[in-house]
Amino acid sequence: MSAATPVPEALYDLVFHALDPLEAAERDVFLTRVERWYPDLLDGLTVLYGEAAAETAMTLVERAAHAYAERDPELRRLDLARTLDPAWAQDPGRIGYAAYTERFAGTLRGVEERIDYLRELGVTYLHLMPLLTPRPGDSDGGYAVADYRTVREDLGTMADLEALTAELRQAGISLVVDLVLNHVAAEHEWARRARAGEQRYRDYFLIFPDRTEPDAYEQTLPEVFPDFAPGNFTWDEELGGWVWTTFNSFQWDINWRNPRVMEEYAQIVLDLANRGVEVLRLDAIAFTIKRKGTDCQGQPEVHAITEVLRALTRIACPAVDLKAEAIVAPTELLQYLGQGKYTGKVSDLAYHNSLMVQIWSMLAARDTTLAVEALQSLPVEPSSATWITYLRCHDDIGWAIDDGDAAAVGLNGYDHRAFLADWYRGQWPWSDARGLVFQHNLATGDRRIAGTAASLIGIEAADEAWQGVSDDAPGFKAEELWTWREERLNAMRMAYAIIYGWGGIPVLWSGDELAQPNDPNWDTEPGHEADTRWAGRPRLDTARAANRHDRSTAEGRVFTDLARMARVRAGLPQLEASTRTRVMDVDDPGVLVTHRDHPRGSFVGVYNVTPEWRSVSAARLAELGVMGASDVLTDTVPFGSASLEGAGDGRVPVPPYAAWWLVRSTD
Numbered sequence: 265m266s267a268a269t270p271v272p273e274a275l276y277d278l279v280f281h282a283l284d285p286l287e288a289a290e291r292d293v294f295l296t297r298v299e300r301w302y303p304d305l306l307d308g309l310t311v312l313y314g315e316a317a318a319e320t321a322m323t324l325v326e327r328a329a330h331a332y333a334e335r336d337p338e339l340r341r342l343d344l345a346r347t348l349d350p351a352w353a354q355d356p357g358r359i360g361y362a363a364y365t366e367r368f369a370g371t372l373r374g375v376e377e378r379i380d381y382l383r384e385l386g387v388t389y390l391h392l393m394p395l396l397t398p399r400p401g402d403s404d405g406g407y408a409v410a411d412y413r414t415v416r417e418d419l420g421t422m423a424d425l426e427a428l429t430a431e432l433r434q435a436g437i438s439l440v441v442d443l444v445l446n447h448v449a450a451e452h453e454w455a456r457r458a459r460a461g462e463q464r465y466r467d468y469f470l471i472f473p474d475r476t477e478p479d480a481y482e483q484t485l486p487e488v489f490p491d492f493a494p495g496n497f498t499w500d501e502e503l504g505g506w507v508w509t510t511f512n513s514f515q516w517d518i519n520w521r522n523p524r525v526m527e528e529y530a531q532i533v534l535d536l537a538n539r540g541v542e543v544l545r546l547d548a549i550a551f552t553i554k555r556k557g558t559d560c561q562g563q564p565e566v567h568a569i570t571e572v573l574r575a576l577t578r579i580a581c582p583a584v585d586l587k588a589e590a591i592v593a594p595t596e597l598l599q600y601l602g603q604g605k606y607t608g609k610v611s612d613l614a615y616h617n618s619l620m621v622q623i624w625s626m627l628a629a630r631d632t633t634l635a636v637e638a639l640q641s642l643p644v645e646p647s648s649a650t651w652i653t654y655l656r657c658h659d660d661i662g663w664a665i666d667d668g669d670a671a672a673v674g675l676n677g678y679d680h681r682a683f684l685a686d687w688y689r690g691q692w693p694w695s696d697a698r699g700l701v702f703q704h705n706l707a708t709g710d711r712r713i714a715g716t717a718a719s720l721i722g723i724e725a726a727d728e729a730w731q732g733v734s735d736d737a738p739g740f741k742a743e744e745l746w747t748w749r750e751e752r753l754n755a756m757r758m759a760y761a762i763i764y765g766w767g768g769i770p771v772l773w774s775g776d777e778l779a780q781p782n783d784p785n786w787d788t789e790p791g792h793e794a795d796t797r798w799a800g801r802p803r804l805d806t807a808r809a810a811n812r813h814d815r816s817t818a819e820g821r822v823f824t825d826l827a828r829m830a831r832v833r834a835g836l837p838q839l840e841a842s843t844r845t846r847v848m849d850v851d852d853p854g855v856l857v858t859h860r861d862h863p864r865g866s867f868v869g870v871y872n873v874t875p876e877w878r879s880v881s882a883a884r885l886a887e888l889g890v891m892g893a894s895d896v897l898t899d900t901v902p903f904g905s906a907s908l909e910g911a912g913d914g915r916v917p918v919p920p921y922a923a924w925w926l927v928r929s930t931d
Contacts, residue, residue: 269303275322282329290340294332297582298325301575304609308571311564313523320523324530324572328580331534335581339540342433342583353389353543353585353612353650353769354841357834360771362391362440362657364406365419367803368774372420372428379435381809385777385823386830389769390432391440391545393658395419399449399514402791405658407442407547408449408515412532422539429540438542440587445529445569446548447515450500454528455516459502468528470508470519470554472497478506484557490705510551510560520552520569530576537581544577546570546611549600550590562596570600570610587613587652598642601649608648616651618642619766621664623655623759625680626873627721628687628695632856634680638669639847647842651768655759656720658773660702660712660797661688678709685711688720696722696752698782700796714797717776718818721759722752724781727818751875753779753818754921757825758871761897761923764829765869767841767860773800777826778808778819832897838867838927848888854878855918859888865929866890872922879915890926897925 276295283291305324309317335343346352361382369375375392382390394406397414406416415425429439448454457465472478478497485496488511497506498513508517518525533544549570553563570586577584588600588611597618602610622635645651663684667677686692688699689711699715718724726749756779763770783802792798805819814820833839838860848857855878858869866889872878885891918924 269306271299271302272318272322275302275325278322278326279329282326282333286333294329294579297579298328301578304571305575305579308568308575309523309526311568312521312526312572316523320526323527324576325579327527327531327534328576331538331580335538336540338430338433339538339581339583342542343581346583351648351840351842354767356767356836356839356841357386358388358769358841359386359764359830359833360389360391360440360652360654360769361385361387361774361777362393362771363774363804364393364658364801365395367801368392369804371418372415372424375428376431379431379437382437383435384812385772385827386834387772388436389438389440389543389771391543391771394442394444395425396442396444399451402512402514403449404512404515405795405797407444408447408512409444410449410451411453413535425541426539429542433540439540440543440545441536441541442547442589443529443532443536443544444547445518445520446551447509447511447517450514450516452516459500464524466503467522468519468525469516471503471505472507473505475506478508481554481556481560484559486559487705489703490707508554511548517554518552520565526569526572530573533573533576533584534580537577537584542583543585543587543613544573545587545589546573547589549588549611562590562599567599567602567606567610571606574610574612585612587611588615590614598645602646603643607646611649613650613652613769615657616653616766616768617664619651619763620654620656621661623762624661624688624720625663625665625684626856627755627759628684628692628697629680630874631853632873633673633850633853634665634669634675635856636847636850637673638666641666641669644844647844650841651766652771653763653766653768654771654773655717655763655776656773656800657771658797658801660714660800661699661720662710662712682709682711685713688713688715696725696748698724700782700799702796715782715800716780716802717756717759717773718779718822719782719800721756723749723756723779723818723822726752727779727781749818751921753821755875756822758873758921758923760826761829761925762856762858762869762871764833765839765858765867765897765923765925766845767839767843769841770833772826775802775804777823778805778812779822780805780808780819829897832925836867836896836925836927837864838862838929848884851881851884852878852918855880857884863930865927868893868924868926870918870922870924870926872918872920875920877920878918880918882914882916885916885926889928893926893928895924896927897923 306321309320369378396409397411398406399408399410432439454465454468498509550561553565554560555563590600600611600614626635663681665681670677687695688697690697698719699713702712702714704711730745730749780802782799786798787793808819811817811819812823843860843862846859854874856871860867868888868890
């Protein structure tokens with residue numbers, strides 16, 4: 265679709281009534297946006313719906329006009345600010361925090377009371393996990409939505425959500441909310457009306473009268489939850505058919521080839537935007553389009569859906585950004601940030617799953633070789649898009665190690681994935697990790713791992729041992745335990761330094777800033793019994809939070825380290841997200857070296873992923889322009905000199921689990 269695609273005259277006539285209450289200048293703003301983004305809107309709709317695209321475009325723009333006219337003036341002001349600064353999410357002052365509302369603060373009103381806590385950590389981006397009303401009982405952590413128009417009753421109301429977004433804006437924090445696109449709960453109104461026989465709503469789903477089509481699809485479909493939801497289709501007696509259920513039998517997949525579905529979700533997007541939500545996480549976006557003979561993930565039309573939703577928000581509410589939740593193979597990930605015809609037209613943000621997996625791999629193997637190969641192999645991301653970097657999230661860790669990357673460095677991919685699963689469940693010699701297996705796929709050998717960062721990295725085990733030392737314990741034992749505990753805390757700091765020093769938006773999972781261990785009672789809550797992921801979702805420990813400034817405690821060490829990291833990061837223009845991070849070739853396999861060549865100077869990250877002294881080439885640091893630069897992350901020099909200088913052998917010693925941010929500014 266050409267950027268010169270004209271806006272139909274009939275569309276102007278359609279929206280004038282909705283815009284009538286506004287001043288002439290406000291109407292002109294909206295119409296100018298329509299002229300700019302209508303071509304993208306129509307392009308995506310044409311890919312999806314062919315001849316029905318023009319009619320659907322008219323409907324969406326009319327709804328956008330009504331939403332714009334009803335939008336709060338404060339939000340319209342934010343729209344203007346974001347239009348003038350479209351790269352607002354790329355600022356190095358953006359620090360993220362993700363949490364379940366009830367486990368972080370009880371209710372939406374409770375979150376307001378913890379804004380100061382978030383600001384201490386430098387948080388400017390808050391992702392509250394599924395807020396909208398889910399089905400009763402097991403709801404896959406809230407991702408089985410029964411009503412997009414209301415908030416979970418125990419968390420508050422839509423009015424509370426609107427009040428919270430206003431308070432967060434005053435504090436400079438953007439709220440992120442999940443928009444589940446691939447499926448709804450079997451209890452959702454659309455599903456209920458489909459079971460009642462209304463053809464309009466039957467057409468919202470993928471329903472088959474017998475196993476002929478499901479069996480054909482199943483030949484190439486993987487199982488997402490093989491342990492407790494095998495297969496991808498569920499028979500529903502009342503419906504009289506097999507309904508597509510990728511994730512769970514109670515989550516019915518949506519038929520995105522139906523334009524009425526797009527109209528429904530467009531209205532949901534506009535309503536949430538007018539409540540003050542600033543980022544929409546497009547949950548399970550990769551699964552939304554089905555095609556026989558494929559794994560039904562990441563089909564080309566997936567990106568057309570995002571193109572439409574992005575154009576819609578640019579027209580009605582440009583303060584809103586879209587984030588793709590696409591945990592896919594590394595080589596496929598960049599499609600969700602825009603490639604080819606979709607460059608600059610789809611999601612503004614996406615998760616850097618590969619970086620997360622490679623950090624855990626480096627920590628277990630104490631070697632950077634595989635990570636360097638994998639991260640160097642990624643295609644270049646568009647400068648307009650922004651990574652979400654994270655050490656872990658609410659979900660399990662799937663060991664997305666590419667067999668080709670592994671083979672290139674002399675490893676067997678299957679064996680390395682098995683090693684990581686064993687290491688992080690504490691079944692490997694010398695491992696102090698305490699992860700739990702989630703979804704063991706016997707056919708593939710895949711074993712995903714759940715747990716908090718502190719439990720996976722060994723802080724839980726070391727801290728328990730340290731707390732158990734009695735006053736009259738032999739000195740050597742106490743010293744060994746102290747060394748172990750320090751090592752684990754430094755490993756955590758180093759891992760987060762990679763995340764914070766990568767660019768993009770680093771996101772903390774709630775509780776990790778306090779080094780919280782796994783929830784020992786994760787399986788006692790109704791609906792959680794078979795889902796080990798809840799071990800890594802503990803309620804925020806208020807006693808630990810009270811100790812957050814006491815550096816003699818694990819929680820104090822981790823919290824203050826992260827708070828300082830955020831402050832330092834915010835002052836470094838070199839970490840602005842449009843600059844790409846380059847991973848340098850392996851020099852010492854125990855040390856990861858990254859480089860960011862920003863117009864305002866070089867940034868080099870030096871990270872020792874081992875508990876031993878290692879080294880980095882002085883010539884390499886000189887080549888990157890930071891030889892003699894100070895370490896801005898710690899304000900300490902690595903080995904006692906007044907500046908970073910090499911040893912006599914041309915090597916710079918790097919302490920165990922050191923994390924250096926070396927900056928040479930052009931200012």
